[in-house]
């Protein structure tokens with residue numbers, strides 16, 4: 001067996017430990033011909049943590065576009081001539097209807113996403129009102145929110161409104177972050193993540209690969225996530241959006257995308273690793289393999305500004321890959 005794989009196997013399976021940086025680096029360097037062994041190891045670690053269960057999440061874009069920030073990958077920034085038409089914040093009743101629709105499609109998690117730097121008072125009140133109503137009507141649905149950079153009072157209000165989880169992605173490494181966003185800092189993101197954990201909420205934090213980062217950046221990114229210990233890590237693959245500064249970038253090679261999914265599983269063996277935006281276009285026919293390379297969750301259907309694929313296709317994929325969606 002490839003020496004780096006043999007070492008990783010001992011750490012992950014014999015000692016049930018997250019892989020340290022040096023072992024992640026070694027696996028990031030194994031040749032493509034040896035990747036099958038890496039994917040298989042990550043799959044074994046995933047099965048040990050989650051058996052054959054797969055978790056489904058539906059995203060709800062509660063206020064589209066018009067964002068003040070300049071994240072270079074994002075078509076919701078007001079700074080770019082993208083194809084996204086800004087929309088006003090939707091009424092709380094729309095959030096609740098969307099949560100019921102998500103539940104009826106089999107989702108166990110409903111994430112309210114808003115394209116903002118951080119929540120205004122009106123926005124926060126609307127989200128809290130919706131969360132209370134959703135939890136009253138669908139008590140076992142996990143309610144997640146993604147509201148940007150937050151201070152203590154914002155997070156405290158979410159706790160009071162029975163929100164379960166906050167998504168706040170690191171997006172990439174600390175070193176690479178200034179190349180993809182200049183209107184806020186990595187440190188602001190980091191502090192928001194810490195705040196979410198300090199208030200006892202579940203943290204969902206991941207990012208996007210394919211934004212010009214190096215292999216070292218990807219390892220830095222995973223090591224930062226190890227430090228944060230999120231309960232969930234969403235992995236997005238850049239789907240270059242017209243009009244954004246990253247519009248001309250190439251897609252991540254499918255095998256490299258799968259390698260990253262496997263590394264994420266081995267870095268964070270107990271986290272939910274969710275395949276998210278860009279998976280259809282990047283992995284294409286290899287999406288099934290993505291679910292056998294360490295991932296145990298997907299975003300179902302549409303993303304924030306891009307279409308997903310029909311639910312039936314994803315449910316058929318999960319059946320092919322031996323996953324079951326637990327009853328809720």
Ligand code: SF4
Nearest residue numbers: 067069071074077115
């Ligand atoms: S990623 Fe979020 S904060 Fe950045 S531009 Fe898009 S909506 Fe705004």
